[in-house]
Amino acid sequence: RAYSEWRGKRLPTTAEWEYAAGAGNGHPDPGVSQRILDWYGHPTHLPLPSIGSTAADARGVWDLHGLVWEWVEDFNSALITGESRADGDVDRRFFCAGGAQQATDRNDYAAFMRYAFRSGLSGKDCVSSLGFRCARDPLSPTSADTK
Numbered sequence: 001r002a003y004s005e006w007r008g009k010r011l012p013t014t015a016e017w018e019y020a021a022g023a024g025n026g027h028p029d030p031g032v033s034q035r036i037l038d039w040y041g042h043p044t045h046l047p048l049p050s051i052g053s054t055a056a057d058a059r060g061v062w063d064l065h066g067l068v069w070e071w072v073e074d075f076n077s078a079l080i081t082g083e084s085r086a087d088g089d090v091d092r093r094f095f096c097a098g099g100a101q102q103a104t105d106r107n108d109y110a111a112f113m114r115y116a117f118r119s120g121l122s123g124k125d126c127v128s129s130l131g132f133r134c135a136r137d138p139l140s141p142t143s144a145d146t147k
Helices: 002-006 014-026 032-041 141-146
Strands: 069-072 095-097
Touching: 014 069
Parallel strands: none
Antiparallel strands: 069 095
16 A cells, blocks of 8 residues: 555555456457466466566456456455444455455465455465555546646
8 A cells, every 4th residue: 555655546446446357358359258267267386477468458457367466445345244444453454356255275366266255365464476556546637637
């Protein structure tokens, strides 16, 4: 979060991340969906591909599938029975897009790809396949003219 704020941006919300990730079905390359499923279905311990090496989706967003899990700003309160964001523990407010409630192996990507199987990770968790991307609010027409 600190890096995003330093860059004048923020972490995306869960809804924003899901919206961007769902664009894969509209990709002009008909094989992209199969490559995504193959990648999730056959996890490997090989080094992750380079940033920008996977195809952009229909909206021009790069690397949403095939690299890392990504932090999002809001904890998905649909997964809990009460409001946890006011608990005072900052780590409890973060949610890892791509996490899984029933999975036990953090390297089993196929188990982590569906929204229905999500869960949160602690902000202190550190794995090589966990990252983030920055988001920004759309510029208003007047501010776009001045930047």
